[in-house]
Amino acid sequence: MSQDVAHADLPDLTAGAGPGTPGDISLLGDVALTVTVELGRVKLPLRDVLALQEGSVLELDRLAGAPVDVLANGTPVARGDVVVIGDELGVRISELLGAAAA
Secondary structure, eight states: OOOOOOOOOOOOTTOOOOOSTTTTTTGGGGOOOOOEEEEEOOOOHHHHTOOTTTTTOOSSSOOOOOEEEEEEEEEEEEEEEEEEEEEEEEEEEEEEEEEEEE
């Protein structure tokens, strides 16, 4: 059984071929991202999680004073230091991570 196949004419999708300025991401400026600051992690068996109570202390995989990770939608984008601003906590960005580090 033989079928004739027609050639599809597709638009050029190479860089700079579309509307707008190449590399212009200003259209994405209003896209909401979930930004997370991670102090550290710990892996626990379920029985230990169930035994947690008020006052329990979890030992994390980071040293005190070590930079925290800043993640956007789960992807590491920066590192920074925890700061106190009035009664609230914040993060002072000390390093932006490139694509290779993420």
